[in-house]
Amino acid sequence: MLKNDLAKKILITFFMMLVLAVGQQIYLPLVDASFASSSVNKSTLLSVLGMTTGGRMTVPAIMSLGLSPYMTSMIIWQAIVTMDIKKITNMSLKNQGQIQNILTLIMAVVQAYTMILTYHSFIQPLYLTQSGIDISAPVIMLVLVAGGMFSTWLAMKNTQVGIGGSAIMIVPGIAVGLPQLLENGWTTGDVLTMTPINLMIAIFVTLLFVLAAVAVFHAELRIKLERPMLDSEFNHSYLPIKLLTGGAMPFMFSTVLFNLPMTIVSSTSLRFTTIGKNLLIWTQQDNWRGILVYGVIVMILGYGFGYMNLKPIQTIKQLKESGDYIFGCVPGEETRRCVMRHFWLLTSIGNVALMLMAVVPLIIGIYFEGYANYSLYLGSVFILVTIFDTISQQFRALYAKNAYSVLLK
Template sequence: MVISIIGQDIIVPGIDPAVAEASLSKQTFLQMLGVTIGGELKIPTLLSLGLGPYMMGLIIWQAVSALDFDWVNRLTVSQTGYIQKTITLILAILQAIQLMIFIKPALVPLVIMNHTLSMDVSQLGIVLILVAGAMLTVFLGNINTEKGFGGISVLILPGVLIGLPRALQAGWQDLNYPLTIPHLITAGVVTVIVIIILVMLLQIELRIPLQRPLIEGTGSKSYLPFKLLVAGAMPFMFSSTLFLIPNELIESNGMLRSSGFSDFVHTITDQQTVWGIINYGVIIMLLTYIFGFITVQPLRLSKQMKENGEYILNVFPGTATTEYLVKWFLIMATWGGLCLVVIAIIPLIIGLKWHGIANYTVYIGSVAILVTIIQGMWEQINALYSKYSYRVFN
């Protein structure tokens, strides 16, 4: 984490930092995405991309795996690792090029040994540095997965913690919420309440009893857990960014900006309108279903149960089991998604009257990410404690 923090303070050469910061500050969705991926997108640095390429690549690969293709199931662990790293590299190149385009007005000629490099060489150098930084972040995360706590996602922790005051003060960029003493006390109370609610929601699960006819004794009975928050904090992580992207695309296209369609997009991507609040809730629900399906993978789960000789009482294996698992997945995902929607839109509704309160939606999203990461680390510590405390004979 120390290396990650230092790397996010090393500014990429060949740019004017002030101009680059001014250019990127206009991209609201990038600032929100930076908190989500643990990157520094206010100004281009060595580790600006953070875990963005890795997280996007992992989501893509999990989506492919969830479809249960035979060729995917036949891959070895080593082959799967190479494919994921290749996807990460491709996405890192694409995201580096995108970031370089945003900061193009900030480019300055590089001089090496009294020789001025062309702008094309400078642009290529910036892209290579950003890609190298992204792959270095993945390397650090893999090392922590093997030797440390929290896996690769722990590298998001510093960026989220550092970004909490900014998320509260200027979450939606156009709504300022001054950090006065009364406001900080209110934020503290809200934080404690949200943490308690999220921890409780993360503990709720449906346990579907399983039968194992081929195993005798107590091992013949177990259960299949379905979490209420099937997607964890993932819907919160990407909802704000996805909410703002359509408006950013409209603003970047002159023809669309002058059309009537732009008014519709502005309305449904404005957090200070009723339609915008409804749209934000719909996005959270959609992300809950998508990320939940990728996480649970009911199709693959049904197949694995059949291969392992596990059955649900009074449910036939095969298609019937798949339908049964999909039904309960949809039920849990719907209730869990509605819980997240309520938590997210309450500040937006209050913000219709007191505008700064809407920033709490972005702030709560950051808190949800923190709770999920820290809870994962805590479960890992407990598992290791139990492992080293286990004795076969007393």
């Protein structure tokens, strides 16, 4: 009976992923697809952002937004929760869910608008009869937002009845886009042509990387907790802080932030100003200055997301109120300092690992054509590793849940 349960869940998830994939193949109305997909590929911003958050914005399809609105709104919500506002924590789960939905909707609208701007030269006009008003943009906006909300619904449904939560839905998108990412990732950079040697190097590096990534992802510091209100000989109590405190999130947003100035500058009149030109230099990955800026961005995101995940204010408050404490640290302010010290140390070390993944390939890329793409490629592989880790946790738990027996056979 259990096996059936698991099999059913897998089938459901598979079906949902299929629906999402199909939806990303159905082109939007009113957009000249062939023209659009050829030139828009040039934007790293759209391609990477879309890919790492479950969308496919390089193609004008109805579900191009994919899970991107959902993922982005989740992160915004997480940030809000970190601030520990009483009004928010007192809200019912239902209300919290409603607010998250509204956030998702807003993000969908924003991202749809971005897409429309990018494609605007390829949109065919649609006139309301006789009035001469071009409603093509609103129509496309509507379709895109609907597609985005539908994808969100699929992801949430999967959390309920499928396996892998909502994160599994972005796996196919990433997996499919990986080869392209390795070849062409930095669209403003060199192409890494897939010669047999390069292919072998790619496979070798990927395998090595996956092993290392799994190890690094599992690495965590366990701060032993003392729990006076619990009266049992049980002392597995600990406060875990992962080495990579921010998980894979720095990668999801590092390229976006990095490319943002460039996208803004090249599509506005700023590109003619000196400031604009300087900005371009500093945000191109093919020179030392750009690499430095990228490294700084990754580091900042590493600290930022790590802090968000740690939720120090809530954690310390919880510990204080429940009477738990860390040996040698007075509950309250001193414990916060104790914990933060560990946090800074760990995140800094973790950032070194992030640097290896993100910056080293860029440096290599200056000397060897195309190797800069490894930076994006490895980042996405890492995202996959983290998602699979969560899914395997679920698998194990489901499998183990009912498998109990007392007597020996």
